[in-house]
Ligand SMILES: Nc1ncnc2c1ncn2[C@@H]1O[C@H](COP(=O)(O)OP(=O)(O)OP(=O)(O)O)[C@@H](O)[C@H]1O
């Protein structure tokens with residue numbers, strides 16, 4: 001088995017896919033065979049009668065892996081809702097054993113597997129089963145992405161506290177600058193957080209113009225690789 005990491009966020013739309021894809025590209029460049037998984041994706045548009053899970057497609061492209069899309073994302077759901085709710089409205093029940101066996105299959109053939117959640121840590125996959133439960137059964141350490149803006153301190157501390165309560169191993173968090181203009185909150189969040197939690201900040205990602213292609217350089221410069229050491233140590237090489 002290779003090693004794995006679960007990328008969660010403080011909310012939906014905070015940059016999980018953006019960060020996960022950059023991390024995947026970086027690991028790939030460093031010589032690792034990288035697997036990816038998005039256990040459930042909701043809000044999938046249809047094109048030519050096929051659902052298009054955009055996050056799963058982006059992760060697949062970033063990794064260059066040959067895992068079929070149906071395995072990268074076993075649950076592709078139409079409505080932009082929490083997976084448990086979207087599944088129920090399509091008459092489906094998400095099978096956690098299936099997710100575990102797909103993850104084990106991907107992990108056994110890749111050095112490192114990067115798994116992206118949907119929304120935040122307590123988003124449900126089943127009416128009373130969350131992504132935090134999934135990360136725990138998959139024995140994955142987590143990394144939390146937060147949008148670096150006003151509110152990030154509270155959202156991050158709530159997420160980190162819940163992760164600790166649920167026995168998850170948190171590697172660190174990333175502060176992601178989603179807007180072009182840097183607010184005072186964005187400039188001061190990192191230091192304020194360092195006084196409030198012992199969980200390390202893995203880095204601050206700047207705003208990234210969509211036209212730029214050097215996503216790997218961006219995170220290579222900003223990420224504290226010491227935080228990823230437990231992941232890299234357990235990877236197949
Ligand atoms: N640092 C950044 N600079 C510029 N744009 C960014 C940055 N981070 C994220 N974005 C953009 O913000 C949008 C939301 O990011 P992303 O899709 O990665 O969020 P997410 O947390 O994965 O959302 P979801 O909960 O839907 O999976 C995307 O269009 C993404 O390209």
Ligand SMILES: [Mg+2]
Pocket residue numbers: 016017018055116
């Ligand atoms: Mg995403």
